Amino acid sequence: MNDIELRQFQAPRGPFGLMKRMYRYIIPETQRTLEYWRQTAEQIPDTELKKQALASISGKAFHCIGGSVYAAVNLPVRHTLIQLIVAYQTISDYLDNLCDRSTSLDPDDFRLLHQSMLDAVNPAAEPVHYYALRDEQEDGGYLLHLVETCQSCIRKLPGYEAAMPYILDLARLYTDLQVYKHIKPELREAALMDWWNLHKERTPELRWNEFAAATGSTLGVFMLFLAASDPHLTDSGAAAIHRSYFPHVCGLHILLDYLIDQNEDRIGGDLNFCNDYEDTETMVDRFVFIVNRAREDVSSVPDSSFHRMIIEGLLALYLSDPKVSEQQEVRLVSKRLMKKSPLMRLFFFVNSRWIRRQL
Known part of the structure; x- marks a missing residue:
């Protein structure tokens, strides 16, 4: 395994085992946790902040359900x-909701808000006043509570010291993306291109929009959280995980998210990275390329079958979204990507639809 020094976790052996754990343990506890944060958000004094906090929980609960799949690997x-x-x-x-529907277009405001994500993954960080550069400031301690919850949990992960540099790398890239994609619409693409030029040697096979998409995923961070639950995690093991997820697994994740959100983003005037492709055929070809590279990247990581399930699950999760049927171009892309799908992907497709109906 070369320099990959990760211990084997007791990962599910196949899709049936994974979903059994999800239904029995992970989904119920994730829903209870989300309900706690919903009740906390209900207490936010500022009307706008409360609105966006509640909307992010009700409209994006599936993000937390999907992310919590990593907890199924290490049940204890x-x-x-x-x-x-x-x-x-x-x-x-x-924060994505706050910035997408922001009363501000100030990049310094966006960067200060997202400092909370950097502080959340640094247990030694002293939180600051994240709302200092915007009009809406009174959240009743909601964002601070989220940050401190992350820090408290991280202190319980025995291998976090090895994982932290790689988590911070992904968190910094994520923060940069959120700043550049939310500034004045006429400045966004140029700012993102300049930023890509600073980093493109890291991902020479990707276009600028694909690199940007990869930086918008939290999956690499979640996998590193899981790895940090192993007291024997080494620097080389953490580096291997970073390489296996960024950029292709992460890029696939967010490109699929943008694929199904094209109508919403068009209406809201939001930047959508799928719009940069010349035509539908090119977009499908690039998706297939990234899927194949993602499979290659995870093939040498311990418990590679679990990571392969993550890739198939991503395709199933997003292509089963009701928004797919509402958009003709997205339906065409979905049919191409689902054509001759392995049974695993079809299994996750059916389960994803069932879970959505329960939320």
Whole structure:
């Protein structure tokens, strides 16, 4: 396994075992955790902040359900991992809502808000006043509570010291993306292109929009959270995970998210990275390329079958979304990507639809 020094976790052996754990342990606890944060958000004094916090939970609960799949690998510490993953993803979804529907277009405001995500993954960080550069400031301690919950959970992960540099790398890239994609519409693409030029040697096979998409995923962070639950995690083991997830698994995740959100983003005037493709055929070809590279990247990581399930699950999760049937171009892309799908992907497709109906 070369320099990959990760210990084997007791990962599910196949899709049936994974979904059994999801239904029995992970989904119920994730839903209880989300309900706690929903009740907490109900107490936010500022009307706009409360609105966006509640909308991020009600409209994006599936992000937390999907992210919590990593807790299914190490059941003895699932409580800590679920608490951590849900809190971190809730920060991400809340801030995304705030910035997408922002009363501000100030990049300094966006960067200060997202400092909370950097502080959340640094247990030694001292939280600051994240709302200092915007009009809406009174959240009743909601964002601070999310940050401190992450820090508290991280202190329980014995291998976090090895994982932290790689988590911070992904968190910094995520923060940069959120700043550049939410500034004045006429400045966004140029800013993202300049940013890509600083980093494109890291992902020479990707286009600028695909690199940007990869930086918008939290999956690499979640996998590193899981790895940090192993007291024997080494620097080389953490580096291997980072390489196996960024950029292709992460890129596939967010490109699928943008694929199904094209109508919403068009209406809302939001940047959508799928719009940069010349035509539908090119977009499908690039998706297939990224799927294949993602499979290659995870093939040498311990418990590679679990990571292969993550890739198939991503395709099933997003292509089963009701928004697919509402968009003709997206339906065409979905049919191409689902054509001759392996049974595993079809299994996750059916389960994803069932779970959505329960939320």
